[in-house]
Amino acid sequence: MDEPVRRTSRRLREKQNQEKKQTLPPKCLTFTSEKSDSEEEENIQEAKVKRKKKSPPGYRQDLSEYELERLENIRQNQAFLSSLKLPEISEALRPKPKPTQKGLKREKTETELLPVRKSLRLQNKGPQTNVTVEMTPYEAREPEEKPKKVPGPIPLDPINLDEHVSLPEDLINLWNEIPVKQETETSNLKSYQQMLKKLSINDSCVVKVVKDRICSAAFHPSSSNLLMAAGDKSGHLGLWKPDAKWGDDGVIYFEPHSRAINCMAFSSHPCNLITVSYDGSARSMDLEKAVFDELYRSHSGLRSFDFLSADCSTLLLCEWNGDVAVVDRRTPDASNESLYTMASSPLRSIHVHPVQQHYFVVAESRFVNIYDLRHLKRRNNNAVGELSGHSRSVSSAFFSPVTGNRVLTTCMDNKIRVFDTSQMDGRTPVLKSITHNMQTGRWLSRLSAVWDPKQEECFMIGSVERPRRIKVYHESGLCLHTFQNMDHLTTVCSITAFHPSRNILLGGNSSGRLHIFTDCFIN
16 A cells, blocks of 8 residues: 655645635735725825925935934934034043143153162071161251352353354344333223233243243343243253254253352343342353353342342342342452341342332341331341231232332232332331232242333232133232133243233243243244
8 A cells, every 4th residue: 555645844834825825816906995086096195295294304205104213313313412512522531742842851860770679588598686777867868969159250151052062143142132212101901901812822932941940030121032031949040032043942051050040130231141049149141251250249148139220230139148238240359339237037039119229128028128228227227118917928029110109019928919109208008918829839939929011000920720820910909811721831830020021921830941921923
């Protein structure tokens, strides 16, 4: 008997599917509807209108509802992502490249290789008993103080130039340029504010001029060229001309002193740079002679000075021990013409009245007094005016640049004070007291408010606030402008100065860098 043919389940399913397909009506067949042709046409038109209403503007009208909904979701997601501003946030979080370091370069110091320390166990030694440890005195562990410079003139030899290279000729020509005298007038505060807002800083306006912390800085009085000087705490002196090709990015570097250069100023023609230092010497930088002449030498440190005559031939210096010396630059020896002892010590600042030059103001620790040079004695001198109200030590005191009717003081009690000195009759009332944080610490130079020589009623001071800034005030206490720049002004500028004739100001920090705010581009 023949056995039946065995078929797999797959073949059975295929056969059943073919039978079902044969029973279904063909696709081309259309079933008649109860609706008429006109009603069917109306339904089609209504569907098109609904689809047109659903489709957003800008999309094709022949897309299905699913495709339209998908495109609308994509549009909404893109709008949400763009509202988050992710590219801008990522750009802001990206670390910015460090600005190029211009000026003096860092000196490579060779590290001393010390022998490898091994324990007694690794040396196969037992514990040692009765070992005496030699203690080094604290004074011996302190760094050795730099020796003082020899008395007399010092050769003017730049440190960062080769020995056979002479000073640049364009520097000597600029040095001897006679500045144009400009009449100082008090301009409108609104126009003065607009001028301040035009001053800016860029990458070429920040240069390392000296190695250590800047203690003093000054502008050369030339109105056609820009030349600046800065002195640091180690006695180094740097000259910087922004567009010069000599030195390190226009910087020439000297060492006329052995300790901090506390004060400096350019004299009138013939132009010299006068510097005083804690090493007790006052020197004059003379490019024609190529020397640093010694004008005065003291056993005590020199803190500040000012010119006592219009031709800058006589100096008034204050010493740290409380003495005030009158020095004539024309005398051959480095001695004083007269010496006076003030009421207290130490002396931190001295400044001469711009009109009545026999008056001068001295910051004596917590006291600020005005003296008359015509009535001074060797000791026990009485002040003609007392500027009272300071509860801590005073950093500086300056007469206003044109009339001398105001005195600006900076005190460690976090106050800037403006006094009325129009009448030298012993009455010096306080016109305004401005709160300003002066707590710089031991690693920064003290803040000091300085007048703008072109504007009788305005002054400038650095700040320890963040972001770092330099502020310009009116004597009424109104803050006229705040200089800020997140890219180029990132440190405290304790030392500030205005240019005597141009709309330029500088700030010096603790790393030896000068920052320039100017209205003209520096290449």
